Every structure is written in C-alpha cells, then in structure tokens.
Amino acid sequence: MDLIWLIPLLPGVGAAINGLLGIRYFSKVLAARIACATMGAALLLSLVAFLELLGLEHREHVVTLAHWIPPIPLETASGIGAFEVPWAFRLDPLSGMMILIVTGIGFLIHLYSTAYMDHEPRGGYVRFFCYLNLFCFFMLTLVLGSTFLVMFVGWEGVGLCSYLLIGFWYHKQSASDAGKKAFIVNRIGDFGFVLGVFLVFYTFGTVDFREVAEAASHMPVEVAGFGVVSAICLLLFVGAVGKSAQIPLYVWLPDAMEGPTPVSALIHAATMVTAGVYMVGRNAVLFEHAPMVMTVVATVGALTALMAATIGLVQTDIKKVLAYSTVSQLGYMFLATGVGAFAAGAFHLMTHAFFKALLFLGSGSVIHAMDEEQDMKKMGGLKYYMGTTFITMFIGAIAIAGVPPFSGFFSKDEILYRTFLSNKWLWGLAVVTAGMTAFYMFRLIFMTFFGDYRGPGWKKEEHGGHAEEHGHTWHGPHESPRLMTVPLMVLAVGAFAAGFVGIPAALGGGNAIEHFLEPSFVATSASHAGEAEHAVAHLSHGAELALMAFSVLVGLAGISLAYHLYVRRRDQADRLAANWSVAHRVLLNKYYVDEAYGATAIDGTMASARGLWTVDRRVVDGAVNGAGWLTRALSWVSHVLDKYVVDGLVNLVGWICQEGSYLFRRVQTGLIQNYAVATLFGVFAFITMYLVARYVGV
C-alpha cells in the first residue's frame, strides 16, 4: 500500500519509454505491449491497494513521496503561513474507486486501441500509446493527489493530453481546431480553479485536502450570505465546469469527438471529464458550507443535463450523440453533488464510466466496421453483421436508459430520489432528461443496428472471409477483431453489474457504495461518524418505490417512442421533424451556442485585439515614429549648426592661417643674406631704441 505512488508512475514510465525511444525505434507490437503492460501492472497494484484499503479501519492512507515545495512564508488571512507542498498521494474510498475506474477502463481501452489504431503508420501508433499512457499518468496523479497542487498537476496534465489526443490527426484541420478549442475553453475553467486554490491557501493556510476540510468544518455554514467559502467553492466550480463540460463551457466536448474513438471513450467519457465531479466531491465539506453555491451547482447540472439531452435527440453523428449524452450525464452528476448527494454523484460517475466507455468503444467498433463512416443515416441493419458489438452496445443503452436491474438504473435513481427530496423543480428537469436519454440512446441503437442497411455498397469478396485485408479495399461491415470485442464484453458485464454495489434500502439492499464512500465526504471520519448532520429527509419505502417505478416508466416510454419512430414507422420521424422544423433546426444546430460564442466571445476578442492593434499602430508606433522624426529634425538642426558654425569657425582659422602663411612665407627666402639684413635692421632698431630711450627719454 505504500507503493501507491507507483500506480501513476507506471504509465508515466511507459509513456517515457515509448515517447523517448519508441517513436523512433520500437515496432507497433512492442510499443503496444509496453503500454498495456504498464497499465496492467497499474491495474494490479490498484486492485491490491483497494483490497488493502477495505481492510483499513479509518479508510485512509497517505503516502508522502518527497518534498515538493519547501516551506515558504506567505501571507494568509491569519498572519504569515508556511506554504508547503509535499508530493503526497492519498488513498481513500473516493480516490480508491477512481483509480480502479481509471486503471481498469484505461487498461481495457489500451487493449482495444491496439486493434483499433492498427491502420495508423508505426510512428503515429507509438505516439498514440505514448499519449494514452501519459494521460493515465496524469489522471492517476489527479485522483491520488493529496493536495490541491498535486491535483492541479494532474488536472493540467490531463488537459494537455486531451489536447494532444483530440488533435491526434493533426493534419486534419477540424481535428487540430477541436484540440485548440478544448484547450482554450479548459483554460477558462482552470483559471477559476487556480484562483480558488489561491483563495483556499489564503483562507486556510494550507492546500492539503484533509486539513482544508478539517478547517472548513469549524466554520459556520454560509446560509444567508456569500462568504469566503462560497467564493472558494464558486471558483473551484468554475474549474469543474470547464473540465467536466457544463454550461456554459460544454462546447469543447462535442468537438472533441474529432479524436480517435478510444480517446473519446477514455478521456471524454469515462475519466477526464469526470475530474470536475471528482474535485467537487473531494471538497464536499467546503461545498456543504456554501449552500448558495450548491444551488448553483445543482441548477447548472440539471440545465446542462436537459440542454445536452435535447441536442442529442436530433444529432445523426453517432459519436456526437454519445458526446451530448456524456455532457448530459455529467450534468446528472453535478445535480447529485449539488443536492448534497456526493456519494450518488460518485456512484453515477462509476456506472457511467462503464456504460459510456462501452458505448463509445462500441461506436468505435461500428465506425471501424463502416470504414470510418460516422453518420447514422448511412448505417442500419448492422446487427446482422456484428453481433457482439450489437449485444454489448444494447446492454450499454439499457444501462444508460435506467432499466432495472442494469447499473444505470441504480445510480440514476439514487440521484433522482435525492433530488426529489431537495428540489421538485430540478427533479422534474431530471426526469424529463431521463426520458430523453432513453429515447436518443435507443434512437442510436435502432438507427445503427436495426432496419435495412443504408450504407454504401461494397465489392463482393472473392477469396472468402478469411483473407482480411485492412486498408484500401473494404469488404462491407464486419465484426471487429477479438482484441476489440473482448473489452466490449468485459465492459458490458460491468455496465450490467456495477450497479449492484449500490442497491438502495427500499429494494432491500444496503447501498454499500454510499457507506463505503461516506468517509471521503466528511471532515474526519472519526469525529463525525456519530453525528446526524447527514441525516436527510426520508420518504417511506413505498413512496420511494413509486418514484422509482415512475422514472423507470419514463425511461421505458422513451425507449418505446424511439422504437415506434425509428423501427416501426420510419417515415414518422421525418414528418415530425418537418412539422417542428424550427425547433428541429435549432436543436440540430445545438441552439447556435457555438455561433453565439463566435459572435460574442471570439469576435469580441478579435475585435478588441484589432482595436488594440490599431492603438498599438497609431499611438505606440506613432509615439516611436514621432520620437524618431523629432530626433531627425533636431539632428538636422545640429547638422546645420555644425556645418556652418563650428566647421565655419574651424575653416576660418584654417583660412586665416593659410592666407597668413602665404603672406609671410615670402620672408622665408632661404637666403642667409636676407636674414643677415633682417638681423642688421633689428640691431639698428634696438640701438635706436636704446639711444632714444637714453638721450631723448620716453
């Protein structure tokens, strides 16, 4: 258990090996083996660590690896505090669950990718696994980090890997644009997160999660006002909104589907996008002291869930449907955390990781089979060609639709139940969303797997089925190789069974996961265990069962509507779309949010940039040019002065000397007799002067 620091490090080592050596030297097989082996080892370690965690009484273990930032005196709200960050990892129920999800699903997706990315040239293939490993390294650092700063390292790292992997096919303009979009939108959220961390340190004098929770638990709950804890929570939530694709920062996630499908499954469905939910859950104590922010979280979650679900109703790109579904389900998780049901949110996070990864990998298998075709209008009838993919995806769809006893039912129902206790309006939104979820998910299944085949034709095979040639010739839809279907099957089992850890009391279960996760959401497991502050209002088992039955009915209604529109009466769907053409177009264009952002934020930024550029050119450059012009003018004046005054004086002196010397050099004859005459006259002159002075007197 003291080796938990190895869990993130192993994929990091894999990434380093593949990145430094592999891209140049390794074969595909070797690179894939290194990547899968490191992930597998991390998975094993995680399992061991998790089992040991179950045996611990206080369910917490902190491993300090090294000192990262030595104590630095910094000002805080209560005098000078020591800013000290150890490189520490914390294993507790929440992070234990997360590392299992990340390593487990990560490992399966690594396996899947070895086959899915097979078309890539060697260099790109190795690069892909390097990024994928690097992502797991950062994600595990994020969830295991014991302080805000260690978490932030992972937080930024996964953002980076997300950017790298969305833009993996960087020669495609749309892919590189989508990568940039994801990165920039995430920056907005990260800015809020960083400010939140600053405020945390300023307020509490520490960035350790446990110490912060401890300190916050002694502060009053900010029921009425908007105090410092509320400010912290709001800033942290801005970070979560960016990372977890909530309104208004969700726009990057649908575009992120430009990345390879395993990436969408791992990063943009199962793990990275849930980091925001994880972070809010990690700071449950803080958020519980800020009820206003909790309301904001719940409202944003519910609205996002509803909005994304409505968009998902009409999308025809198979991955876009899943992307909006992911946004919607993340909204569910925030709704859960917003109404104080942190455990339910984390529970849904886990089940969602299973079924959404399954659905994404299944869609990848479909896309693979259809020769990179993503438009569901050109699919149909695929269940005859790819049975395994169909069955596993069907299980995933049932799970997300919330049909008992599949996993999604338990987690979603827990959220609905807790929301009902807290806020009836949000509950209404969530139920409508549940119905839509069932509808669009089965619309996807029916359009893809049922009906007649609508895709392009293909050349009939001449050599029989076994002469499989990937690449240029396409032999029609076909089942994916074993390496891709096995992860699907494993995930299907998970999507079916993952819910059994959280069977609610009303159905005779113990809701094990909630009790398991509880220590992560309170300040100190020991001191608060006996307190009843988490005792929420209860409904009778009968009412709870009625609610459950209602939500299941809503889900089933959605499914049957999809069946009616997309299997039995295919023309009705189009007619419906035509009758509601305005609404249909608005939904098809995603409420024009991208356009709105383009018109406001992006154009605004560009316009202000242009404005500043003009200021730069006119004012700053003008000042510089003016100074230059002034210098030139002054230097011209100085030049004139120099030329006519200073030089003139010098020349005058020279001229005088020259003319004088012309005059006097006549005297210099070189004839000694002339000199002698001059001497003689001189002597006469002196004598004369003497005589005059002597005898005449002066």
Place this chain on the structure above:
Amino acid sequence: MMEITPAHYTILSAALFSVGLIGVLVRRNIIIIFMAIELMLNAVNINLVAYANEVENLVGQVFVVFVIAVAAAEAAVGLGIILALFRNKETVNIDEMNVMRS
C-alpha cells in the same frame, strides 16, 4: 705728429666692421663673404686690443688671442663646409645655396 687716441682705433674698427658687414650682405661669392666675416672679427680684435691698452689690463689682449684661435678653427671648418658645398653644387654663388627653402 698727432697722437693716436682710442677714438682713432674705434673709428678704424668701426670702418673695418662696416666693410665686413657690407661685404657679408652684398657679395654673392661665398669665399668673399667668408673673408668679410674674418674682417669683422679682426675689427673686433682691434677694438679689444686698443681698449686693453687704454685701461692697462691684459684680459682684453688674452681674449683677442682666444678670438684669433677660434677664428682659425672657424676658418678651417668653414672652408671645409665650403669645399663640400662646392663639390655638391659646382658653384660658390650664395643665391643658389637656398636648400633651407623647401
């Protein structure tokens, strides 16, 4: 017979000196000029001897001996220079000896 007084010596000396001076200034032949210089020196010597006799002091006479010795040395060096000049210039005309004028 009239008595010879220092005034007579002085007049003689002045006349001789004037002759030498005029010779130095107006003649063009360097030999003549040289001889004129000697004339001027001897005019001075007459003066010295005359006044030495008048004041009955031997210092003047001794000084004249020195002057004669120096004049002899000067004649030797001067004639050597004149010879060297003549060998270079092939002339004794002083107007052509203006090498000091660049």
